[in-house]
Amino acid sequence: MDMLSPHSIQCPYCGEHIEILVDASAGDQQYIEDCQVCCRPISVAVWIGADEDVHVSVTGEDDA
Template sequence: MLTPRTIQCPYCGERIEILVDASAGDQHYIEDCQVCCRPISVEVWIGADEDVHVNVAGEDEV
């Protein structure tokens, strides 16, 4: 189940949409910004309320 989420790039500040695979459970991966091409650390987890949560950070913040 792919869930669209809008995030803000920690480098250029642009808002971009990513697709999150909520069926894969908790995840941590790197995805490049579609605007500035810098690597964004993406953390995905499913909360107790079954909602998909996403947190992003730059490489230097991890």
């Protein structure tokens, strides 16, 4: 399994589709990454599924 992989997400604020790099070597994690378009903070949750696929979920600061 490749630990550093690109994932396309949609900013919960401006709606733009952006690509982020996710490092799955740290296992399940949650962190804040700024949108590359509107610069607002996006809460990113990363987890490894039972099938060893990397899953990513994003929410806005107000939605968390």
